[in-house]
Amino acid sequence: MRTNPRYLILSFFGILFFTGCTSKQWYKGNTHVHTLLCGHADSSPEAVTAWYHERGYNFLCLSEHNQFIDPASVTMPANKRDDFILIPAEEVTGGSMAHSTALNIDGIVDPRLVHPSGANKTQVIQAHVHGAEQQNGHSILNHPNFHYRNSAEDIRPVEGLHLFELHNGHPAVNNFGDHEHDSVEEIWDDLLTDGMLIYGVSSDDAHHFKDLGPDRSNPGRGWVMVEADSLTPDAISEAMYRGRFYATSGVVLSVADRNENRVSVKVNESATERELSSSFVVGHKVAEGESGYLIQLIGERGAILEEVRGTKATFAVPSDSGYVRAKVTYTRSVEDEYENFYAWMQPVFTDGRSHFDKEY
Ligand SMILES: [Zn+2]
Ligand SMILES: [Zn+2]
Numbered sequence: 001m002r003t004n005p006r007y008l009i010l011s012f013f014g015i016l017f018f019t020g021c022t023s024k025q026w027y028k029g030n031t032h033v034h035t036l037l038c039g040h041a042d043s044s045p046e047a048v049t050a051w052y053h054e055r056g057y058n059f060l061c062l063s064e065h066n067q068f069i070d071p072a073s074v075t076m077p078a079n080k081r082d083d084f085i086l087i088p089a090e091e092v093t094g095g096s097m098a099h100s101t102a103l104n105i106d107g108i109v110d111p112r113l114v115h116p117s118g119a120n121k122t123q124v125i126q127a128h129v130h131g132a133e134q135q136n137g138h139s140i141l142n143h144p145n146f147h148y149r150n151s152a153e154d155i156r157p158v159e160g161l162h163l164f165e166l167h168n169g170h171p172a173v174n175n176f177g178d179h180e181h182d183s184v185e186e187i188w189d190d191l192l193t194d195g196m197l198i199y200g201v202s203s204d205d206a207h208h209f210k211d212l213g214p215d216r217s218n219p220g221r222g223w224v225m226v227e228a229d230s231l232t233p234d235a236i237s238e239a240m241y242r243g244r245f246y247a248t249s250g251v252v253l254s255v256a257d258r259n260e261n262r263v264s265v266k267v268n269e270s271a272t273e274r275e276l277s278s279s280f281v282v283g284h285k286v287a288e289g290e291s292g293y294l295i296q297l298i299g300e301r302g303a304i305l306e307e308v309r310g311t312k313a314t315f316a317v318p319s320d321s322g323y324v325r326a327k328v329t330y331t332r333s334v335e336d337e338y339e340n341f342y343a344w345m346q347p348v349f350t351d352g353r354s355h356f357d358k359e360y
Contacts, residue, residue, distance in 0.1 A: 023229055023230070024227050024228065024229055025227070025228070026225050026226065026227055027058040027059060027083075027225070027226045027227075027228055027231055027236060028056065028057050028058050028059075028223055028224075028225055029057055029058055029059035029060060029061075029087075029223060029224055029226060029236065030052060030057060030059075030060050030061065030203055030204050030206075030219070030222075030223050030224075031061045031063065031087075031089065031101050031103060031140060031201060031203045031224065031240075032061060032063045032091065032101050032140075032142065032165070032168070032203035032204060032205045033048055033052075033060065033061065033062060033063060033203075033204055033205065033206050033219065034048075034063070034064060034065070034091075034205070034206065034207045035048050035062060035064060035069070037064050037067055037069065038064050038065045038067070038207075040207060041206075041207035041208065041217075042207065042208055042209055042210045042211065043209040043210065045062050045069055045073075045074045046074060046075050047209060048060075048062065048206075048209060048219075049062070049074055049076065049077070049086065050077050051209055051219055052084075052219070053076075053077050053080065053081065053084050054077075055220070057084065057223070058083050058084055058085070058231055059084070059085050059086070059087050059226075059231065059233075059236055060084075060085075060086055060087070061086070061087045061088075061089035061101060061103065062074065062086060062089065063089040063090060063091040063101045063102075064090060064091060065091050065093040065099075066090065066091070066092065066093050066108075066109075066111070066114060067090065067108070068088070068090050068105070068107055068108035068109075069088075069090075070088065071085075071086035071087070071088055074086060083231055085231055085232070085233065085236075087103065087104050087233040087236060087237065088104060088105055088106070088137075088233065089101055089102060089103050089104065089105065089137075090102045090105060090108060090109055091142065092109050092113075092114055092128045092131060092132070092139075093114065094114050094115035094124045094127075094128065095115050096147070096149065097115060097119070097121050097124040097125075097149070098121055098124045098125045098128060098141065098142075098149065098150055098154075099141075099142040099143065099146070100125065100128040100129075100132070100139050100140060100141050100142055101139070101140040101142055101203075102128070102131060102132035102135060102137045102138075102139060103132065103137050103138045103139070103140055103163075103237050103240070104136070104137045104138065104233045104234065104236075104237035105132060105135035105136065105137035106135045106136050106137070107135055108135075109128070109131035109132060109134070109135055110131055110134060113127040113128065113130055113131035113134075114127070114128075114131070115127075120154075121149070121150060121154040122154050122155075122157050122158055125141055125150070125154065125155065125158045125161065126157075126158050126159065126161075128141075129158060129159070129160045129161050130160075133160065137237065138162070138163060138237055138240070138241045139160075139161055139163065140163040140164060140165060140201050141155065141158075141161060141163070141164040141165065142164075142165045142168065142203075142205070143165050143168040143170065143173040143205065144164065144165070144184055144187060145173055145174040145175060145177065145181065145183075145184050145187075146168075146170070146172060146173045146174065148174065148181050151182075151187070152182075152187045152190040152191055152194075155187070155191060155196075155198075156190075156191055156194055156196055161198065162197055162198055162199060162241060162243075163198065163199050163201055163240060163241065164188075164198055164199075164200065164201065165184070165200075165201050165202070165203055165205075166184050166185060166188055166200030166201060166202060166247055166344060167184065167200070167201075167202035167203075167222045167247055167249055167342070167344070168202070168203055168204075168205045168222060169202075169203065169204040169205055169206065169217070169218070169219070169220075169221030169222040169249075169282070170204075170205040170206075170207075170217045171214065171215050171216070171217060171282075172217075173205070175284075176284055185200075185302070185344075186302060188200055189298070189300070189301055189302035190301070192300075192322070192323050192325075192347055193300040193301050193322065193323075195322070195351075195353055197349070197353050197354055199240070199243040199245075199346045199347075200247050200344050200346065201224055201240070201245075201247055202222035202223060202224060202247035202248055202249060202344070203222050203223070203224075204218075204219045204220065204221055204222055204223070205217065206218055206219035206220075206221075212279070214282055218280055219280060220278055220280025220281060221249065221280060221281060221282050222247070222248070222249050223247075223248060224240070224245045224246070224247055224248070225245060225246055225248065225252070225253070225256075226239050226240055226244065226245040227239060227244045227245060227256075228244065243346040243347075243354075244346075245346065246343055246344060246345045246346065247343070247344045248341075248342065248343045248344070249281070249282075249283075249284070249341050249342050249343075250272065250275050250276050250281045250283070250330070250341030250342070251267060251272050251275075251328050251329075251330050251341050251342055251343035252267070252268045252271035252272045252275055252343070253265060253266060253267060253268060253328065253343055253345075254266050254267070254268035254271075255312070256326075256343075256345050258326075258345060258346070258348045259317075259348070260317060260348065260350065261316065261317055262314060262315065262316060262317060263297065263314070263315045263317060263324065263325075263326045263345065263348060264312075264313070264314045264315075265295050265312060265313050265314075265326050265328060265345065266311065266312040267293055267295075267311040267312065267328060267330075267343075269311060272330060272341075276330070276332075276341060281341065283332070283334070283339025283340055283341055284339060284340040284341070284342070285334075285337055285338070285339050286331075286337065286338050286339070286340055287337055287338070288338065289331040289333070289338030289340065290309075290331060291331050291332055291333055291338070292309060292310075292330070292331060293309065293310060293311050293328060293329070293330050294307060294308075294309055294328070294329045294331070295307065295308045295309075295310065295311075295312070295313040295326060295327070295328050295329075296308075296326065296327050296328075296329070297313075297315040297324055297325075297326055298324065298325050298326070298327055299318070299321035299323070299324050300321050300322060300323070303321075305318065305321065305324065313326070317348050317350060318350075319350055321350065322349065322350060322351040322353070323347040323348060323349045323350065323351070324347065324348055324350070325344070325345055325346065325347040325348070326345040327342060327343070327344050327345070328342065328343040329341070329342055330342075
């Protein structure tokens with residue numbers, strides 16, 4: 001659909017590159033967090049960085065509202081591990097129109113692009129994409145269901161937007177919708193069904209590191225696992241832009257492979273158990289459920305094409321769905337209800353829309 005000869009050439013060299021490369025590994029990171037600098041969060045950039053460093057994350061974006069925190073200005077923990085980096089970022093905050101994380105930027109996004117006067121929501125999001133590009137970064141549209149601000153109709157026409165927050169740990173963002181509004185996952189399936197090339201991110205958007213509770217904006221609730229060749233801001237950012245990651249609210253995978261023919265998933269049970277024993281994770285509360293793991297293959301408009309109860313599955317990719325994606329749900333009972341935790345793999349496209357389609 002959007003195939004461009006330039007991308008085919010890039011894809012060809014991408015295959016050569018990855019065929020000869022055996023050093024890819026998974027890196028855990030959070031693309032969205034706040035500090036004292038915004039005026040409504042409770043910890044310094046150093047304290048926030050230390051929280052993630054201490055808990056084994058590999059990368060973090062200090063994404064402040066319309067401010068650029070230069071990683072070089074942040075004092076790192078005295079015992080800093082070699083496998084931890086800060087990625088320069090900003091939460092471009094266009095008032096009540098749209099927020100986005102400008103990922104791996106060289107400097108602050110042009111303030112004129114934050115909320116152009118007279119622009120509608122689509123145009124504001126488009127301006128954010130341009131602003132991130134001008135600073136050599138990529139844009140992630142944040143929390144579309146925060147006050148139900150950004151519908152699929154707002155997002156669909158935006159060009160060059162390939163990342164958005166499918167899940168956000170802030171308690172006010174309505175990830176799962178309500179009786180009047182779609183969940184963000186339903187918005188994602190609408191966008192994918194309509195031909196958009198867009199990948200789903202999970203982040204914390206944490207503000208509160210001192211005051212803990214389910215109604216507070218605490219860290220540790222959503223993150224991404226990125227498969228990259230090295231741990232550098234460029235390598236992580238480019239891997240995300242090409243969909244080489246999965247999003248999670250607690251479930252960890254040991255296999256997350258996808259190509260044009262097959263999607264393979266395997267849960268890392270011990271790592272998932274470790275994550276879910278944390279007091280920071282927050283499950284999605286549901287009235288009914290069945291304890292254990294469920295792996296689903298999902299197609300257009302969110303249709304469940306296949307499902308397997310258990311910790312591993314391999315699905316053939318059908319040719320009659322423009323895309324498919326796999327999702328893992330772990331359900332556990334709590335008192336008289338259930339709570340779900342998820343891992344969301346990125347889609348496989350069968351209709352040629354991806355300019356990265358040979359580079360899984
Ligand atoms: Zn925001
Ligand atoms: Zn935020």
